[in-house]
Amino acid sequence: MATTTLTPAASAYRTGLYEWLTTTDHKKIGILYIVNSFIFFFIGGLFALGVRTELAQPGLQFVHDELLYNQLFTMHGTVMIFLFIIPMLVGFGNYVAPLQIGAPDMAFPRINALSFWMLPLAGILLLMGFLTGGAAQAGWTSYSPLAQDRPLASTGPGEDLWIMALLLIGTSSILGGINFLVTIFKMRAPGMTMFRMPILVWTVLVTSVLVVMATPVLTSALIMLFIDRNYGGHFFDPGGPNGGGGSAILWQNVFWFYSHPAVYIMVLPAMGMISEILPVFSRKPLFGYKAFVFATAGIGALGFSVWAHHMFTTGQVFLPFFSLMTFLIAVPTGVKMFNWIFTLFRGKLTFSTPLLFALGFLSMFLIGGINGAFSAAVPVDFALQDTYWVVAHLHYVLFGGSVFGVMAGLYYWFPKMTGRMLNETLGKVQFVLMFVGFNLTFFPMHQLGLAGMPRRIADYASDAGWNDLNLAATIGGFTIAASTLPLIWNVFSSLRAGKPAGDDPWEANTLEWATSSPPPPYNFDHLPEIRSERPLFDLRHGRTVVH
């Protein structure tokens, strides 16, 4: 069994910039994904601060130009979804999943590197819009005919750059998804049967199926939009300069056919991370392992039949079907919530930072899930469509869910990735700031939505009664921004002088903790016997031996 102090293989790493630029090691690529995603997290966060600063008071004080405001919220959404959350979770999957199944690397290491390097390129393409006369401004959903090239819609190359960036990111996702699936199906260590895989690996598997089946549809939609804009096509243009004849609703269908499953792409791996962390910090096995696996698969399957709940008010979709399917998705999600709570129930809890963020995930995702179920009801949806309620809901799911999950995962796996622990005090300061700031930002948005405030507006009437809540949300937004400062300080100071972690600082259950921190190239010298989904627990308690 490899140990931290006795790892001659670690020196086999070439060092320096060249190694990072050319690496095909899944662990280094995973770290590249995570670092790249954090950079875009800060860029997307700046856009959000721009939006919140403008909305703090009625009138146009900060942005001055509604078109620039449109660019800010469009780029905020696009960067956060496509360049932060999705790649961040892929990064954790990349680092952890091969280790957890006892594999030496991903199935296709060079394709893995290719998948990653498309992302910074896509990010640069996307942001270049600001330098070429205005970034995309049709929202991250890029509805047609708003996204068509015409006055007062998306003129200029910004929208085309947006399309090209998303095509690159989509291709990166598809290649990554195929890589994960082959790795999980073909590279598992002896004894690692499907039903002994850690839950994180299961969620990566289901996510990859969603990526492989849904992302190509977005690719086709983006290509059609590109043809419409640049070659006079008629897919989505119902009328206008090109002669029309297309269907604007068609864009919404093909777009949401990807982008609803994308919601599960953005949350399932975070659920997997939580499911690794809760058992470790409550000293219990995960409650209902198989139920959890089937619930994950159920969410994946149902995820393909709910896309039109984004389109209730178009009058072009079959409301009872999509409403029913949307309600149904609450069932497997409820199963998971039940499993998490009963994993904690009567456990021996240690309130370390990973567990705090995991509990943050549970409580915030619960709110996001419940207000999502409200919106599944057609009459409620008609009242709330395109109000701030929707903004509140999606942030409770994607920030309260995915981002809290990512932070939990970062505190949990940082010792494995670097060999050093993150500072607990700074971690708790970050958690409190982030949790308070998050709720101060997004909880008032529920009330703003119910009070009728539409999303995607730069200005509002001062007598609409929205002033105080907007100011509160803006203060919350800056609190969230402040919460990233302890994180940055924590990462840099811990890299230099953090407490050495050892192989297994958390007394965890899964195989990544059976090797050194950080693991050597190809990960394992020896593997423990695998007889359950908790091989290290078995080893610690003398049920199995190391070969």
Place this chain on the structure above:
Amino acid sequence: MAADTRALTSTGHASVDHSPVGGLAHDARGGISNPILGMILFICSEVMFFSGLFAAYFSVRASYSNWPKISADAGLNEHFNLHAEPFYALGLTIILVISSFTCQMGVWAIRRNDRTGLTRAIGVTLVLGIVFLIGQAYDYATLGFGLSDTPFGTTFYTLTGFHGAHVFGGAVMLSVILYRGLAGQFSSRHHDAVEAVSLYWHFVDVVWIALFSTLYIL
């Protein structure tokens, strides 16, 4: 352990073989190899890509009142009536279907360790693929309508154009297979690339059959 090592080498990953843990019995159960599974999954994603385009075709066609087949209008619409002249495209279809058979003959040949048979069959497949591409380019040049002429023109050129791009991609892959075949890199035990490219070529063929049925007959 010997059986495990063989299973590893058959996947062709030198990095795994020469690693410190190359002796570990990863992937010892045999079954489908990594590259072929990867290609099958890639084809799944390609199926979804074309599903998106086909969905757009049927959606636009259903909502557009002046679709060529229904319209009896004279003038521009006459060019659009592909149903009147399906024979040229039928010829292209037959060429592509034959190429699928020759491609499969190449796979059967290398499974018997017949390298000459492989290169011969892949060579014929490649020529047929190129003939198809030239035929489609000629068709485009003589059809008399363009991408921006009505939704029919848009869908027609997008669907057939992306299929053509996939044929081109397949032809590039076939060229690589042909080159590697001539260099003697394949044998009955080591020819995952041939199997994978042949799967892709069959997929491209099936897409064309669906396209031909939809655009020229339906």
